[in-house]
Amino acid sequence: MKKNNSPSNGYDTYAEINLRNLKDNFNIIRKASNLKNKSKNTKICAVVKANAYGHGMTRIAEELIDCGADYLGTAFLTESVDLREYLSLKMKNAKILCLGALTLDTEHFKDVIENAIEVTITDLKSAKALDKYAALQNKIVNVHVKLDTGMNRIGFLAKDAYKAVSELKKLKNLNLVGIYSHYATAEQPGNSYSLKQLKTFKDVVSEIESNIHKFELKHIENSGGILNFRDDFCNMTRPGIMLYGYYTDRTKVKKDIGLKPVMRMVSKVSLVKELPKGESISYGRKYTTTRKTRIASIPIGYGDGYPRALTNKAKVFINKKLYPSVGTVCMDWIMAEVGMKDKINPNDKVIIFGPEYTADDLAKLIDTIPYEIITNVSDRVKRIYV
Structure with missing residues (x-):
């Protein structure tokens, strides 16, 4: 049989994924993420949820780690486990942050610990259950506290955050690595609601850090936030759609920074x-x-x-x-x-x-x-x- 040398490998319809464009986009994002950071060491949590936005989670994750991503962000624990199983063969120390809410499920807790997944804490009940399970296994779990500053989806409300972190601090088998929130309207430059969210996040976290706990990582900027609301208060960004060559809203982009569709x-x-x-x-x-x-x-x-x-x-x-x-x-x-x-x-x-x-x-x-x-x-x- 004659060898097929076509890029399609014999497929009539296929998705061609340009890894050079992915790398270029990552470097553009790194530069944008460091704009307000004098030390130029902003960490990047590259979001690979939903099969890396359709591009193929495992291969894209591998490339992003090679590019220098500090974390890989997933939406659900099942994604996190699949990713860990793949990366354990090549990049076993890659950090994975599950951005979804933790559920009260012992099997999930087992997956978190066995696969070294950093998880999001959105309520005290599941946090205490995870801490109890981790204690039985003699393990420490790295967690990120989610604040709801106006998305009204998951996370502790701003008014409850101080008390919640006080309680979380008592849980000896949870290591409070990070605290974060998520913009609702970051694609709109100068949007007053995003500015309000940022102020709320900074005020709440500053009070917590002054009195209870200092976090290693603080993050709120998604793709739109990186472009329009980059702030030196945070030391990690979470690019998603930008990695794959698109803006959150092309019509509202103040400046084309050179992203290329992957x-x-x-x-x-x-x-x-x-x-x-x-x-x-x-x-x-x-x-x-x-x-x-x-x-x-x-x-x-x-x-x-x-x-x-x-x-x-x-x-x-x-x-x-x-x-x-x-x-x-x-x-x-x-x-x-x-x-x-x-x-x-x-x-x-x-x-x-x-x-x-x-x-x-x-x-x-x-x-x-x-x-x-x-x-x-x-x-x-x-x-x-x-």
């Missing part, structure tokens, strides 16, 4: 057919040809994470030119109208999104965010690292 979704033309005027395309007959034309069938659909809401709205790149996607998005197929003039043939490469036509461009068409476009890429799509 993922390029690629497919190919499977079939080109000529149709007369008046022919309908795909399910529901939602598009009808207005002239003699050619339709290219492309093997990608909502089964691959390509949103059905993009029906009759998106475009695709073929041979460095944009063509409209027409007809209802199917589970396994989309169709593009390529006209009669251009030379389009089966096996021609199709760019669904990437640096040329971004996830931002697709997101705007259906009133969503690039996060949703890239994290929706399904497991059916092979990730190929270049």
